[in-house]
Amino acid sequence: MRMKLKLLLTAATIVGITAAAQAQEEEAVYSVNVVGFQKKELPDASQFDMYAAPFYTPGNTLIEIFGTNSLYGNNSAPLADRLRLWDPNQQIYINIGVAGNGRFYSQTADGNWVSPLDDVSEMPLFPYEGLWIASSSQAPSDRTMTFAGDVVMDEDILYPFHPGFHLIAYPFSSSIPLQEMAFEESGAAKNNSAPLADRIRVWDSDSQSYVNYGLAGNGTWYLQDADGNWVSPLVESTHVIQPGDSFFYFSQGSYTWEEENPYLLSVQE
DSSP states (O other), X not given: OOOOEEEEEEEEEEEEEOHHHHHHTOOEEEEEEEEEEEEEEOOOTTOXXXXXXXXXXXXXBHHHHHTTTSSOOOSSGXXXXXXXXXXXXXXXXXXXXXXXXXXXXXXXXXXXXXXXXXBOTTOBOOTTBOEEEEOOTTOOSSOEXXXXXXXXXXXXXXEEEOSEEEEEEXXXXXXXXXXXXXXXXXXXXXXXXXXXXXXXXXXXXXXXXXXXXXXXXXXXXXXXXXXXOBOSSOOBOOOEEOTTOEEEEEESSOEEEEEEOSSHHHHHO
């Protein structure tokens, strides 16, 4: 199955005239609301894929992002769609299942409901954070869902890396080549010795396996094998991060990733 992605940005300009302005100089008041919609395929039954929601929703909560009917819910934990978020501080997964009522509940590491039930539907998920979706063995085929919300209008996004793995996403509603992301400029560890370089692992949904890249001493991302060594001869990454994709980033040290908004000026104009 190949992921299909459709991105639509709609800018709605609303002109309002206040009563006070009418009484004085009939001065118009303008506001701009930019919203985004993104349709993505969900994994086939018993398969996995990595996602992100590059929009702001009220509270940025799971229930606001997914609603109660986008995923396959079941009161039997092993038969429900599952989300796996990542805790970068403890370097462990946060396991969540979708119950029959469409709400989100904590699961144990082996895929059972936490007892007593722990409703985490209000857990926040921000545009720079990624997650896994694991489809139930009973999930229907050819499923899609739509992420929607306000387009990220921040001038830049700051994310603090510390040593270890982080499950992250490009935080803006546009695609970007891996080579153009601002990791190196922000302070990423680059090294000609593959084990000493920062690394990225993206998920290939067709093969259900990782593709690995490392940041070499010249600031270029190169393909790595499954053991974390450079592929020989060197192969530059041509991977493009799409809106709604997430990936693992392994940081050798601590630094703050600063990614600037690529479309803010054009939207404001």
